[in-house]
Amino acid sequence: MNEALIRGLTPGVLGVLVRRGADFAAAEDAVQEALIEAVRVWPERTPADPKGWLVTVAWRKFLDAARSETARRRREEADEPPPGPVPQTDDTLQLYFLCAHPSLSPSSAVALTLRAVGGLTTRQIARAYLVPEATMAQRISRAKRTVSDVRLDQPGDVATVLRVLYLVFNEGYSGDVDLAAEAIRLTRQLAAVIDHPEVTGLLALMLLHHARRASRTAPDGSLVPLAAQDRGRWDTSAIAEGVGILQAALARDRLGEFQAQAAIAALHADARTAAETDWVQIVEWYDELLRFTDSAVVRLNRAVAVGEADGARAGLAALAALDESLPRYAAVSAYLHERDGDPAKAAELYVEAARKASDLAERDYLTRQAARLRTEYPR
């Protein structure tokens, strides 16, 4: 049994402890300790009933901690811990709601979700986000305190959960845990306990993006843009699964932001070569997407699609309506100017875009684009 499978039991085990009356924060600590023990012990001897084993060990850890806590309190103030909330509906779903509670900041919600729902250790989460372990431990314990008064039987907003999962998918860096894969696992687990087309829409979106991952970076770590990717390296089974899930979601006729984004990703995945991309349909999907989220970033991406569908001039016209201070505005403008036959202007804009880039790989890519144009079209 591998670590991800062990971690898959986390929400269920935590749910049992909370249902038995343990408060969330203490139960979560106990489950963590049980998971760490499972990772240590199971390779030698896997129990016949893994979840039962985890519940037993976690409950014992919880009682030990509660006993020493009670003893401490008795010495100090003779105060009984309050009874924990008792969830009425599905435990797993309620845990997702709790960990993505609107009172939490995005970074806290992400950390708490990865630990309490995903079963990752504080160290793993800290490494994934490149912060010291002590910092992550503080973030998690503050998050637990923030939600300590939230009753676990209150219905939550699935949209907040989806935003947190999407953040996990997007912003995981390195470390020994693949956060994009973890986000997919958590979204899949969520889709199993709630019937909602946006949940499956997000799952489809993640699968379709993840399918292209191997082709997105060159061996030296540099970025490979979509049009230049080796499509033979795309994961066709992930694409097939993503498309299937998306089609089932769209058939429900309750369109949302993630389904529209997944539809765009599916159109890219569907093209055997970059030239065969159905840009006209992609522009239409961007228009749909704008009905749900009037975001400047979406408008910027739409301008790129318009440039492909109707020519660089049309793309530049769409771009002209947008605010120049938008992230990646200069990069998009550079791309469209090159396609419009103005390499000098494009090179200048690529230099500007590199200066404004927010990540290293992107900055290097944009600098290379400027260098390429200046090498191909020397002044």
Add this chain to the structure above:
Amino acid sequence: MAKYLLLKHYRGAPEPVNNVPMDQWTPDEISAHMQFMADFAGRLEKSGEFVDGQALAPEGTFVRYDGEGRPPVTDGPFAETKDLIAGWFIIDVDTYERAVELAGELSAAPGKGGEPLHEWLELRPLLSLPSNTGE
């Protein structure tokens, strides 16, 4: 062991010998430079001397307190700022000589024409915590 900051400047350091801005290199020259930087960091990790390495965006903001109940004042970015830090390595080495040796290696990163940049790097000791036997 002592920790040193190896500081790389966009501006403010004396001019490097091979002083052509990166956007005027060829894409292959840029790749060679990036590879050199990655290899350098990799060697430091292997030798157990790597602590941290970060790159900074060139544009920043100056911020200061503006009194009770008022939002902080912000200013900049200043295009004319003389000293502009591009990034750093922090290394943990046995001697000052070793720190100088490593800074020298890093300064030889290839630039235009694949020639070493001979870039000036600033080497600054991190102030250490008091030792347990220092009284």
